[in-house]
Amino acid sequence: MLEELSVKKEPEKGLKALPNAEKGKVVMRFAPNPNGPPTIGSSRGMVVNSEYVKMYDGKFILRFDDTDPDQKRPMLEAYDWYVDDFKWLGVTPDEIVKASDRFDTYYEIAEQLILAGHAYVCFCDGETFKGLKDKKQACPHREAAPEDNLAHWKKMLAGDYEEREAVLRIKTDIQHKDPALRDWGAFRILKKDHPRPEIGNKYIVWPLLDFEGAIEDHLLGTTHIIRGKDLQDSGKRQKYIYDYLGWTYPVTLHWGRVRIEEFGKLSTSGIRRDIEAGVYTGWDDPRLPTVQAIRRRGIQAEALKKFMIEMGVGETDVSMSMDSLYAENRKFVDPIAHRMFFVADPVEMKIDGYAGGVVEAPLYPNQPEMRKIETGNLIVVTREDAGNLSVGSKVRLKDLGNVEITSVSPLAGKYIDNSMETTKKEKMKIIHWAPVDGLKVTVLGPEGNFEGIGERNITAELDKVVQFERFGFCRIDSVDGENVVAYFAHK
Template sequence: MTLEDEDIKTIEKFALQNAVKYGQPPQVGAVMGRVMGQCPHLRPKAKDVTAEVQKIIDQVAEGKPDVWQQRLEEIAPELIEELNTKKEPEKGLKPLDVTEGERVVMRFAPNPNGPATLGSARGMVINSEYVKMYGGDFIIRFDDTDPQTKRPLLEAYEWYLDDCKWLGIEPDRVVKASDRITLYYEYARKLIEMGHAYVCFCEGADFKKYKDSCTPCPDRDRNPAENLEHWHKMIEGAYEEKSAVLRIKTDINHKDPALRDFGAFRIVKATHPRPEVGDKYVVWPLLDFEGAIEDHELGMTHIIRGKDLMDSEKRQKYIYDYLGWEYPKTTHWGRIKMHEFGKFSTSALRKSIEEGEYTGWDDPRLPTIRAIRRRGIKPQALRKFMVDMGVGETDVSISMDSLYSENRKLIDSKAKRFFFVPDPQKIEIIDGKHTVANPPLHPVENMGNRSIKVDNIVYISREDAKELSIGSLLRLKDLYNIEIVSTQPLRAKHIGDSMDEAREKRPPIVQWVAEDNLHVEVLSPEGVFTGIGELQIADEIDKVVQFERFGFCRIDNVKEKEVVAYFTHK
């Protein structure tokens, strides 16, 4: 498959721009990222593009900076100007380091001890976006080999896949580590036979003393045959929990104690929640070992992981070196802190749900994708929010307002408007007109109008009512003007319909709900708001609407004249 002349020129200009900027020939991945971002039609031709990029880089490498500058001025002077213009930090994804002919394979590897959180969404979106950018493969791998401390939740496996689907992500493969225990056993056997692993019988406190003093454990120099015998006994269940650990030999004098002879397998006599696994195994791999093996077996080319896992990477590289493997290219990113949620852990959330503090994993107060979905956040907004955040080692502290802003762009023109009155206060219009109000369903878009029958009773919010006194004037939005004639009880008289008169006298314009209404309960991160709303809200189930002066809400369910809505955002 050949490339068009214009495509080749695009590759050349981005290669030259990179060379001029950094004073040296560019990396293939850096040019690929710019080209694929600029020319999405080339993504299916990734192999041909990579070859052409390498060819052009080789040509660039033969020249010097003044030659690069001159050629770039000839074919793309605007890119020279771009380099000379001080810009805001770029949002989005930096290019990966991709070598010629390399098929990018990346993964997202959650522990399914609860549903996906906003942090999980970052891993899902960014890895899948990179794979899409380079025309590679995306794998979901469930790291579910801890049946006790981080015990998997059976429903969570499907929840993750459902959230992926909602986000528009289709994994090329789904792997459950608990299905592959015998694979890990086989690699453990190889490492034992090679003399790189041993069974340690030290108590935890004793081993720590050995490790901290750079002293070999008494079991460290046992011969491979004896270690294999102990290993088989571990697998057969001959030893009790915590009595034996399979360790990987490293540099016992390493300056970092965390890298000295780390644990690879431990005994856990707990039944795995997946019935296919159950009580088949009593020896389980620790995450550093399982992840190392799987990243090789599944052909990972690139890994994005938290910078707090750098020690894990260093431990895993011992396994790769022993087995003669090449470690994937790794990028680290900092933690995300959402102002509205602070620190959270799936285990702690699970405990709080079980204790009844939250209604479930989709409680609007929780930072789970299930909760975000139920509140009416669109997947496109969440994807853009994550991509714009980019990948960097700096810890990110960000407000949900950024996500809400993206979502507002998507829903504002489509969300119908309705009146909702929290904490309602009744007003009797003593000479009220029996009429029909026709407020617009949207202030700008041509969606038509609502039809609301009005008698002599309306409700406004207690907040709007508390400052009223005899003689106060109000404009009932899209209805008519009233004057308060009594506060105990609250009564008013109709004083005209004209909006022009209302503008002239400048009374407060308040929302209202007619006597025939719905009871509405709004669940939000700040708590529960109860009030009343228009009858037509009942027709909007599973849609996002705007309760005027309150915010956007998704109508979750309707039963008779009872409505439950989830607060989306302002």
């Protein structure tokens, strides 16, 4: 039966349409510097770019902008980390390129620009050039003839100059009202090796981002670029090259910075230092805002995607709380997570009059599937719960039965029955428990670690997300005999 549709327009769900995008013709790229692993922040670019490509049935390129072996030196392992996190997101790039493979192309185009009089070798030191530039004045090298510039360029390539002695600049408009756009640097000299062994110390003239990115975006056929606001001027600078060479600049969108409230001020280099110093166990330490870390904690790729997609592509800086991501994740994980008992900070409790046996407890609330917990009459409860008990008080041990407390230290009780009627009639509090001889469980989480005892069914949950009742969702990271390590996701 068809219902009368409401006249109200549907709220737009998901990403907004890309300007000038044609189905099947969109080419987009995500271009990180592999100087560390993907973070929650960078995953925005991974998600949004790849989602747009999917939406338009286009082509997606992963490009490594890895041409700074000095300040933002790539990490060899990080190239694979990106591919791996993409795989986790369900994305396989159609093409993967490394800028460090394409020096020769950059050199060719540089030469073209030099010969056409659009680039020159500048011998000013940084400060001198800046001084002139701020006064809208050209430096003497700007007027050199193309042939001379070419000769200087060849000498640069040949290694005749030292670092900082010469730089290749793109001519724009030295009088441009925006100082950020006046004659910008395209290549510098750096007598350093590249971390990739196949590149090593093959090159001493290195392209800077604006040049490298400009050339790549054209050669790769990029139709749409989404990048940070910090690169807004970059597009304007690069357009000069596009104009000189008769290329068409891609459609460009910008977004503001994402700040995750819980993580505040962590920088990649700072984290790296702390890992080396042993403050963190690695890039996937649950306290870190890396994709590796949240994966390990059991955040689902779909949840991260929704989180990023709903944030959209705005130019304002956003400040998000992990709570939103957790709320998203809970929706995915709550229906599938098996319920398990884990008792943090355990206190022993003896139940007199209980023979022990096999307790049946539901794997999911209100559903028939059961799990079995074998236990004797010695169990553990959390120290917190124990603290709320007093002699004579009654409590229900979930799925096991009702108990009247007979002693507080040591904690002991008398078994009453296993009837929910009794529980309700007496308005007992329901607490969780575990057999004393359960597994030794360590939970590692962003706000600290917990030691405790868990039921043995956890063994079967390796690599899965479970809900430790009254504790939170965790991913079972390892099971080694009697020892289990779980990573805490969220409540």
